Amino acid sequence: MDHFLYRDGALHAEDVPVAEIARAVGTPVYVYSAATLLRHYHLFDEAISWADDHLVCYAMKAASNQAILKLLGDAGAGMDVVSEGEYRRAKAAGVSGDKIVFAGVGKKPGEIRTALEGGIRQFNVESEPEMQVISDVATSMGVVAPITIRVNPDVDAKTHEKIATGKSENKFGIPISRAVEVYAMAAALPGLQIVGIDVHIGSQLVDLDPFRLAYRKVAELTDTLRAEGHEIRRLDLGGGLGIPYEKSNLAPPSPTDYGAVIRQEVGHLGCEIEIEPGRLIAGNAGILVADTIYVKQGEDRQFLILDAAMNDLIRPSMYGAHHDIVPVIEPAAGVDYQPYDIVGPVCESGDTFAKQRNMPPVKAGELVAFRSAGAYGAVMASEYNSRPLIPEVLVQGDQFAVIRARPTFDEMVNRDTIPEWL
Ligand code: LLP
Numbered sequence: 001m002d003h004f005l006y007r008d009g010a011l012h013a014e015d016v017p018v019a020e021i022a023r024a025v026g027t028p029v030y031v032y033s034a035a036t037l038l039r040h041y042h043l044f045d046e047a048i049s050w051a052d053d054h055l056v057c058y059a060m061k062a063a064s065n066q067a068i069l070k071l072l073g074d075a076g077a078g079m080d081v082v083s084e085g086e087y088r089r090a091k092a093a094g095v096s097g098d099k100i101v102f103a104g105v106g107k108k109p110g111e112i113r114t115a116l117e118g119g120i121r122q123f124n125v126e127s128e129p130e131m132q133v134i135s136d137v138a139t140s141m142g143v144v145a146p147i148t149i150r151v152n153p154d155v156d157a158k159t160h161e162k163i164a165t166g167k168s169e170n171k172f173g174i175p176i177s178r179a180v181e182v183y184a185m186a187a188a189l190p191g192l193q194i195v196g197i198d199v200h201i202g203s204q205l206v207d208l209d210p211f212r213l214a215y216r217k218v219a220e221l222t223d224t225l226r227a228e229g230h231e232i233r234r235l236d237l238g239g240g241l242g243i244p245y246e247k248s249n250l251a252p253p254s255p256t257d258y259g260a261v262i263r264q265e266v267g268h269l270g271c272e273i274e275i276e277p278g279r280l281i282a283g284n285a286g287i288l289v290a291d292t293i294y295v296k297q298g299e300d301r302q303f304l305i306l307d308a309a310m311n312d313l314i315r316p317s318m319y320g321a322h323h324d325i326v327p328v329i330e331p332a333a334g335v336d337y338q339p340y341d342i343v344g345p346v347c348e349s350g351d352t353f354a355k356q357r358n359m360p361p362v363k364a365g366e367l368v369a370f371r372s373a374g375a376y377g378a379v380m381a382s383e384y385n386s387r388p389l390i391p392e393v394l395v396q397g398d399q400f401a402v403i404r405a406r407p408t409f410d411e412m413v414n415r416d417t418i419p420e421w422l
Helices: 018-025 034-047 066-075 084-092 109-118 128-141 176-188 209-227 255-269 279-285 315-319 409-413
Strands: 004-007 010-013 029-033 054-059 078-081 100-102 122-125 145-152 192-198 234-236 272-275 286-297 302-306 325-327 338-343 352-359 367-370 392-396 399-404
Touching: 010 018, 010 029, 018 029, 018 286, 018 367, 018 392, 029 034, 029 279, 034 054, 034 066, 034 255, 034 279, 034 392, 066 084, 066 392, 066 399, 078 084, 084 100, 084 109, 100 109, 109 128, 122 128, 122 192, 122 234, 128 145, 128 176, 128 192, 145 176, 145 209, 176 192, 176 209, 192 209, 209 255, 255 272, 279 286, 315 352, 325 352
Parallel strands: 029 392, 054 078, 054 272, 078 100, 100 122, 122 145, 145 192, 192 234, 234 272, 302 338
Antiparallel strands: 004 010, 029 286, 286 302, 286 367, 325 367, 338 352, 392 399
16 A cells, blocks of 8 residues: 555545645656555564564665655664665664664675674674674674574575576575584674575565575474574564555565464574565655656657656666556546557667557657656656756645756766866
8 A cells, every 4th residue: 555646536645635645746756655664664563573572674776765764763663774874874864783784795894893882783694704804803893793694595486587686596595404513603703693594586476485495494493503502583574565556467475374374383492583674665655756758659659758767777777667647637538548658758768668559549748657657766866868867856735855966967977077188
């Protein structure tokens, strides 16, 4: 459920007409609903509240604007970060270090140092060389780094190949078959304190079975490692729960069902439970609003040429992802739908959002909204074709604010430096 609904014939973000935002801020623009973000966070928090100790660490890679982080952080969320930039953003938004987990396969010594200086809940370690570096950095600072080790359970997440992470051929984690050996190595390193196990098998999972399989393996591993004398008190179970991108499709399982699976598989271990959802918190909490520049008649098809392009929302080009695209003015009942190829102005054919998509008739100058664009939308944008990054707006009730301004052309152009010798 989200808060982007037609009211009085016009799409609203909570209580604000989307067209009013477009008028004030221009297009293209990302618009987020605070109520939806909070609702999704609370659903997850409640779904694992059976565990005395539990923390929802929002995977901020999904949407990392500080206003979003502050909103979720103030509601109680921790953060899952994957770079020094994300760590600094989370801190700048007021999240305390003991609620930040640091994931990612390529943490550099400087990043590790920054996190140890500013405070960190744990590093999720992805390899033996990284383990050594974390220990070295911590030792040089005279501190001990809390860690989990990310295990790769070799489970098929049954999702898009570019976002599956839990198979042995993926770059993530250490093979679960070698976990005992690697935990023994970690225990022998002076700068590390083992606090638990981490697993994450992929993103946009629409079936709970792969989660169940992975968590069962983690439960078995917990028993084994405890028998070896390790203190496993925390399980970080990753993110990955999918969202319904197509209104017409069956909805994926809810956070509540997901929480029940976690409880069934690992609830008996008495561990602190952490999860790292990103997409389900932010995805349906954001839309991308674009203007129609031209309607172009091709030989055998009509093109809707929008002012948003692949550089603003790369998911359709990159993953063949579907986003529902709806007119901002509610279509009249019984209107005839027509097929359109919906494209942006960027100079490659890959800049196509949808082919032969049935839409109510759209004219130049009419606004459309891409639904489910809150996660992996603005954060994956680029300036390709020298198109400035587009602004972000947060709505709460009847108020809205620009939470990232559109840069001016000068700001973009003046970032380049021409060497004197040219
Ligand atoms: N934890 C880890 C270690 C992750 O790698 C990810 C996502 C998450 C949590 C959050 O997963 P989520 O709950 O959002 O599914 N750009 C792609 C998605 C990449 C996901 C990367 N890792 C897309 O647009 O579909």
